[in-house]
Amino acid sequence: MTDSNKKDLLHRYLFDKFHVRGELVQITDSYSAMLENHDYPNVVKRILGELLAATSLLTATLKFEGEISVQLQGDGPLSYAVVNGNNHQQMRASAKFADDINEGSLLDLIGSGYMVITIAPKGTDRYQGVAALDKDTLAECIENYFETSEQLRTRVWLATDIGETKCTTAGMLLQVLPVEERAKEDFTHLEALTNTITDDELLHLSPEQVLIRLYHEDNPQLFEPQEVTYECGCSREKTADAILRLTKEDALSLVEERGDIEIICQFCLKQYLFDKIDVEALYNNNADTNNATVN
């Protein structure tokens, strides 16, 4: 069913006549790669897929360079799920879940909890929006977030397909363009059309076919797509910064206890090891740098 040559692409589209914008994303390889080696049960794969497609769509609404993180947390069997992305559509994912987790709705899985959307424009302060998770689907939670935080009528459609070897996730977003008198009517028209999309079509038709199938009389215009990739972005340096948040004494006593400090990246599972010599050097270099900035 899945076309193995299909790239992971995010498309943006507009209409001549309507004051509404659209996005369509389909992700197979990057989604499959970020699940690899993690032992996620299918239900966790599915939620991470929806989060991935949603984060890609959200990231495409950014008007600046920066990062976005969409995080779900609660007291249910899926206590934590997060996808981080940036304006280059580089994405990574992680989750924490109970061993006995079962299929269920978003609310069954997360329990009593909330969604935290963190937007971090490059070079300025980050801001955070917290929304209650009180809807049945992630798509509805994202719509709710846009309507309460940005007062922009927004609809989101998400679908995932968990295969034996490859997984696919896909999503669409419709949003009114701000401050347009006619946008409300336009939106209702396009929303009704888009509501006829099936999960199978959204996951497996080409973007051109999707747009023709939904809006053939309305002349949608597709823009040059952007590739979505799996990029963790972790490094030994950033991991060392995490160690430096401990006092030198605490770090050294950890090394004494265990021989090494081992830090495994929660996203890509890469292992970083710091032995006694590394830890000593870390704190000595850090002291040098601090002195240099003071002087």
Ligand SMILES: [Zn+2]
């Ligand atoms: Zn990593």
